[in-house]
Amino acid sequence: MKLKRVGVIGVGVIGVGVVQDLAQNSHNVLAIDIDEAVLERAQHDLRRRIRVHHLTAGTGQPLSVADVLGHISFTTDLNLLKDRQFIIENVTEDWDAKRHVYEQIDRISDPSCVFAANTSVIPITKIAAATNRAPRVIGMHFMNPVPLKPAVEVIRGYHTSDETVETATQLLSQMNKSAILVNDSPGFVSNRVLMLTINEAAFVLYEGIATAQKVDAIFRECFGHAMGPLETADLIGVDTILRSIEMLRSEFEDSKYRPCPLLRTMVNAGELGRKSGRGFYSYQQPQTDGQGDVHGRE
Amino acid sequence: MYMDASEARTRLEDFVVRSLGKPSLTGSDNIFEVGEATSLYSMELVLFIEEKLGIPLEDEDLERDNFATIDAMGKMIERKLRVS
Numbered sequence: 001m002k003l004k005r006v007g008v009i010g011v012g013v014i015g016v017g018v019v020q021d022l023a024q025n026s027h028n029v030l031a032i033d034i035d036e037a038v039l040e041r042a043q044h045d046l047r048r049r050i051r052v053h054h055l056t057a058g059t060g061q062p063l064s065v066a067d068v069l070g071h072i073s074f075t076t077d078l079n080l081l082k083d084r085q086f087i088i089e090n091v092t093e094d095w096d097a098k099r100h101v102y103e104q105i106d107r108i109s110d111p112s113c114v115f116a117a118n119t120s121v122i123p124i125t126k127i128a129a130a131t132n133r134a135p136r137v138i139g140m141h142f143m144n145p146v147p148l149k150p151a152v153e154v155i156r157g158y159h160t161s162d163e164t165v166e167t168a169t170q171l172l173s174q175m176n177k178s179a180i181l182v183n184d185s186p187g188f189v190s191n192r193v194l195m196l197t198i199n200e201a202a203f204v205l206y207e208g209i210a211t212a213q214k215v216d217a218i219f220r221e222c223f224g225h226a227m228g229p230l231e232t233a234d235l236i237g238v239d240t241i242l243r244s245i246e247m248l249r250s251e252f253e254d255s256k257y258r259p260c261p262l263l264r265t266m267v268n269a270g271e272l273g274r275k276s277g278r279g280f281y282s283y284q285q286p287q288t289d290g291q292g293d294v295h296g297r298e
Numbered sequence: 299m300y301m302d303a304s305e306a307r308t309r310l311e312d313f314v315v316r317s318l319g320k321p322s323l324t325g326s327d328n329i330f331e332v333g334e335a336t337s338l339y340s341m342e343l344v345l346f347i348e349e350k351l352g353i354p355l356e357d358e359d360l361e362r363d364n365f366a367t368i369d370a371m372g373k374m375i376e377r378k379l380r381v382s
Binding site for chain 1: 316317330339340341344345357360361362365
């Protein structure tokens, strides 16, 4: 049986991508946010994203914006979730905010409804404990841009049932994605491995072993990665990287997750990556000679 | 129109190079093949051309071939400015 009625709570950057992907694959989507302004921005953003989706996806034919938007209802009312078969929660990575949402939707939703937490930080087992349906709570770590990613890191919490894993895998299949199932652990696989890689790359730079360009060039040109670790850090945000590494150290109580001092200095200095115009690289306005000022930290 | 095709192309080129962080990008390099940063690129490019350069695009302009390289985008912009 196809899962048709899906709720998406929280329509920030990732949430909008989830809504877009579900609607483009003909699901009936209820998009919820507590903030009317966020919902309005999401609708505006969705129109733009759907209009150009075929360009980046390389799918050829443009989609009908009206048709895709016709699959989506926008609301601030959590009570409308009662007929949903599956709910994907994308609330900000703040435990109190998430717990409050789960306590509410657990009361409102049908007992058979599966809850998927889209998080990169908070343990799924902890989230499940805030509900009375721990076997039907699972983690789905979507990454940006959601409609273009062929796979999702899916996290089985301590109590997550096989049936819930199957349901989540089915929904992803309906979105033309595969599930990569892992067990619950701080940072899961993605963040645990990526953050240590970025942290060590920052140490290499900090210790004067190589410039940022050289570190990234080794990953791009020798390993064939699309981006090097320091470019990736600039894209994600150096503050987010530091927070994630600190979370791993706190959760594991293991000094191997000691953040590189350079990361802290950069955050204190406001050099957060692309979003602030400078991180491991500079993204300042171009010079008058028309040459972009894109150079790396040495 | 407030700018000619040459100025529009220069601004577009600056935008592409800066936002992709690829100073070595040439006019004929395919931007869809130069890395992860291109993933939301279509939307950013269309917004830049429409809102920053003030050149409205029709749905039929939104073909991948028109956006694959800086040269292709420059030609499309030149064409749009000529008929406006």
